[in-house]
Amino acid sequence: MRSIIPIGPFHPLQDEPENFLLTVEGETVVDIDVNLGYIHKGIELLAQQKTYDQVVFLVERICGICSITHTVCFCNAVEDLLKIEIPERAKYIRTILGEIERIHSHLLWMGLAGHFIGYNTVFMWTWKYREPILDMMEILTGNRQSCGMLKVGGVRRDLDNQKLSQLLKTLDELEPKIKMLADAVQDDPVLKARLENVGTLTRKDAIDYCVVGPTARASGVNIDVRRDDPYAAYPYLDWDVIVLNQGDVYAKFLVRVLETLESIKILRQAVQKIPAGDFQLQIREVPPGEGIGRYEAPRGEDIHYVRSNGTNFPERLKVRAPSYINIPSFYASCINQQVADVTITLAAVDPCYSCTERMISAKDIRSNHLWSQKDLIEISSQKTIKIASELGIEPDLPILKKYLLR
Amino acid sequence: MDIKEFVEILNNKSKVQIEVQQHSHKRVYIRINRENLKHIAQIIFRDLGAKFSISTGIHIREGFEVLYHFTFDKDKFICTLRTLAPHDDPVLDSLATVIPGTLWIEREIHDILGVQFTGHPAMKRLVKSEFLEENEFPFRKDFNIKKFKEKHGLLPNSQPQKELQK
Numbered sequence: 158m159r160s161i162i163p164i165g166p167f168h169p170l171q172d173e174p175e176n177f178l179l180t181v182e183g184e185t186v187v188d189i190d191v192n193l194g195y196i197h198k199g200i201e202l203l204a205q206q207k208t209y210d211q212v213v214f215l216v217e218r219i220c221g222i223c224s225i226t227h228t229v230c231f232c233n234a235v236e237d238l239l240k241i242e243i244p245e246r247a248k249y250i251r252t253i254l255g256e257i258e259r260i261h262s263h264l265l266w267m268g269l270a271g272h273f274i275g276y277n278t279v280f281m282w283t284w285k286y287r288e289p290i291l292d293m294m295e296i297l298t299g300n301r302q303s304c305g306m307l308k309v310g311g312v313r314r315d316l317d318n319q320k321l322s323q324l325l326k327t328l329d330e331l332e333p334k335i336k337m338l339a340d341a342v343q344d345d346p347v348l349k350a351r352l353e354n355v356g357t358l359t360r361k362d363a364i365d366y367c368v369v370g371p372t373a374r375a376s377g378v379n380i381d382v383r384r385d386d387p388y389a390a391y392p393y394l395d396w397d398v399i400v401l402n403q404g405d406v407y408a409k410f411l412v413r414v415l416e417t418l419e420s421i422k423i424l425r426q427a428v429q430k431i432p433a434g435d436f437q438l439q440i441r442e443v444p445p446g447e448g449i450g451r452y453e454a455p456r457g458e459d460i461h462y463v464r465s466n467g468t469n470f471p472e473r474l475k476v477r478a479p480s481y482i483n484i485p486s487f488y489a490s491c492i493n494q495q496v497a498d499v500t501i502t503l504a505a506v507d508p509c510y511s512c513t514e515r516m517i518s519a520k521d522i523r524s525n526h527l528w529s530q531k532d533l534i535e536i537s538s539q540k541t542i543k544i545a546s547e548l549g550i551e552p553d554l555p556i557l558k559k560y561l562l563r
Numbered sequence: 564m565d566i567k568e569f570v571e572i573l574n575n576k577s578k579v580q581i582e583v584q585q586h587s588h589k590r591v592y593i594r595i596n597r598e599n600l601k602h603i604a605q606i607i608f609r610d611l612g613a614k615f616s617i618s619t620g621i622h623i624r625e626g627f628e629v630l631y632h633f634t635f636d637k638d639k640f641i642c643t644l645r646t647l648a649p650h651d652d653p654v655l656d657s658l659a660t661v662i663p664g665t666l667w668i669e670r671e672i673h674d675i676l677g678v679q680f681t682g683h684p685a686m687k688r689l690v691k692s693e694f695l696e697e698n699e700f701p702f703r704k705d706f707n708i709k710k711f712k713e714k715h716g717l718l719p720n721s722q723p724q725k726e727l728q729k
Contacts, residue, residue: 195691202701240587257603347664380614385636386589449590449632449641460632462619477617485667 158182162496164193179491179499186499189491191484204474209235209309209443214469217303218477222265223454225251225258227461227476228307233388234461235309240446243438245390247311249431251369252390253324254298254306255452256420257426259377259506260331262455263413263420266504267338270410273500274351275538279338286334293327321428328421335421335510339414350544352407355494356502359404361491372483372505376404382453386480394426403559406505430442443467454479481533497540564638569611576606594645600631601612601656607633608662613642614664614706615664620672627678628658631658648678657683675702 162179180188200219204212216227229251236243256370264287271279275372291301298304298322306312342348358368363376381398383391399415401408404500452459457479491502505519566570570583570591579602582594595603607613613633621628626649648655657680658665662725667689669680677700681720691701694715700706712718 194688194692197690199701237587237590265704364614365663367662380636385639386634386641447586447592449643451634451641458634460616462617462630462632465622473618473619473621475617481667482617482664486662488663490606559660 159187164505175488177503179496181496184495184497186491186496188489192489201474201476204471205499206470207539208469209440209471212474213308214305216476217305217307220478221302222262223258223456224303225254226452226454226459227309227388229255230450230454230459230461231463231474232307232309232450232453234450234463236448237450238446238463238465239309239440239443241281241310241438241440243311244357244435245432246315246434246436249427250316250436251307252387252394252427253316253321253424254294254304254430255389256424257290257294257297257324259420259455260417260424261287261294263417264290266413266455269500270406270504274348275482275506275541276348281373281466282334283338284539286331287326289331289560293324296323298425307480308437310440311435312333313437314316314433314464315436317334318431321431325425325428328424328553332418332421335414335417339411342410342414345547347541347545350548351541352410352501353405355406355498356490356505357405358403358486358490363404363484366486366489367480368483369479370454370483371409371416372457372486374398375398375412377402377406380458382451382458383411388450388452390427390430393430394423396423396426398499406501409505443469456480457483495540497536564635567622569635569638569640570613571608573603577603578611579603589640590643591640592643592645596668597648597655599645600644600646601658603660604631604658605661607642610706611635613664615658616641618672620676620678620702621701622676627653627676628634629655629678630671633717634661654679654681655676656681659683672699676700677703704705 159180159182161501162181164177164179166176169277176192178190178192180185182189182463200215204215207215213228213231216231217224253481264283268280268283268287271277271283295301296317298314306314307331358372358376361375362378364450365380366378368378369380377400379398379400381455382388384398396419399412399419401412443465445465447465448463450461459479460477462473462475464473487503490505494502566585566588567649570581573581573593576597577599579595579599581603584592584594586592593617596669608615611664613635616632616634619630621630626647628645631644631646633644634640635642646655653676655678657669657691659669659680660682666683666685668685668690669683672678673683673686674689677698695701695711701708709718
């Protein structure tokens with residue numbers, strides 16, 4: 158017996174509007190359809206009516222989490238068009254801001270993932286660790302988000318060296334906590350049982366659907382724009398690309414935890430190596446031409462294409478956010494999954510609908526019963542509790558409690 | 564493989580006429596005829612192992628230009644295929660059967676520019692609002708935003724301004 162479960166226009170996990178129609182046979186998902194466009198803002202068309210300086214502020218508002226991502230990516234595209242190299246100090250400042258953003262974005266996702274499988278301890282902890290990082294952003298730039306630091310040809314304001322040493326102190330406090338989380342995730346049997354072999358995206362599907370970022374790296378595709386098309390100060394720093402082969406939600410979780418540790422490593426080096434000097438170039442005019450900018454966002458490769466016709470306004474700006482290419486992989490990863498696992502599978506790519514630019518709702522055709530967000534989280538939590546009781550463990554992160562008592 | 568070698572391999576394998584424009588050591592643009600699009604995309608994606616990043620649709624004087632951006636992550640460059648669908652016959656071959664990653668972007672370009680993709684398995688609206696009719700395409704240069712807003716009553720403060728003028 159087939160029924161269709163509509164999820165949305167509110168996402169069961171991330172409170173952003175989009176619509177997924179799951180066709181289920183009993184408890185198993187056999188087909189999925191995605192509707193988008195609920196928050197289509199017409200940014201690409203708006204950008205054609207603004208000057209290059211104004212577009213920087215416009216693209217910053219594409220997404221609340223990736224505000225640095227889109228601005229640096231746009232600047233990269235225009236700088237590629239102009240064929241210019243920005244000053245060293247500006248490169249380091251861009252790296253520092255980008256990595257702070259990656260840490261807080263990964264911590265945000267881990268918290269949400271924890272919440273949706275009924276592990277509210279993870280949610281509380283990671284969001285607590287996230288606060289000092291956001292505060293650090295405010296100390297450095299003046300705002301926790303959308304700080305307006307970037308401009309074509311460098312950065313708008315300089316960073317205070319004294320405040321950078323404060324960043325090192327925050328990182329020293331954060332690192333042991335992330336390491337503890339990494340250990341706890343790897344040790345915890347319930348988390349493993351709940352996430353392993355769930356929503357597996359095979360390497361072949363990952364390549365066919367052209368997925369990017371942690372979604373691809375968890376499926377054994379070794380790509381990272383920071384290494385493959387270097388921008389900012391990444392070529393001068395020593396760090397590793399985290400690649401795992403399982404492709405399930407557990408691997409995606411682990412990739413993000415380990416990447417957070419890599420980000421801390423990058424930040425330490427960047428603060429140590431940052432040179433003094435000029436931090437911006439004056440751009441007088443933009444000649445006709447084309448430019449492509451790439452950036453490794455927390456969710457994957459972001460790409461902007463700019464075409465100039467010699468005037469002050471871009472003729473075309475194309476924005477491809479990482480979620481846009483990651484979401485269609487649901488066609489591959491959600492089929493033959495249990496309904497209780499779909500919530501976390503849909504969340505595993507860290508979909509950002511502001512970036513991608515419609516809803517998943519669950520409806521049982523026979524009884525005409527609409528499943529709400531609460532119902533779906535409830536189903537998901539119950540499954541965790543069931544697994545925990547089968548394993549004979551109290552279902553709320555026993556390992557974390559062990560660390561807490563130390 | 565650098566860009567020079569890549570162009571040579573592409574020339575040998577495809578055996579069709581291509582026009583190469585190298586922007587820098589990391590970016591190359593290749594103009595192709597639309598009949599060869601599927602053939603060349605297959606070589607780049609399947610044989611040479613590139614990743615499809617995105618395509619861009621632009622309305623220009625000659626018609627609708629559609630760009631396909633392929634990234635070569637190991638070789639650190641981007642190859643952009645440039646193809647044209649003329650005004651009187653805006654049709655291109657769909658790449659969705661070769662590259663599943665193009666499923667959404669082809670729907671989007673169809674929404675905003677009205678380019679037809681033959682062979683796409685599920686061509687329906689992706690981002691275009693129900694407000695807009697089938698023959699209205701917001702990214703065409705002849706799309707009149709003011710007229711559209713007037714038609715749907717979206718112009719803010721149009722009434723009060725008229726009163727002030729009187």
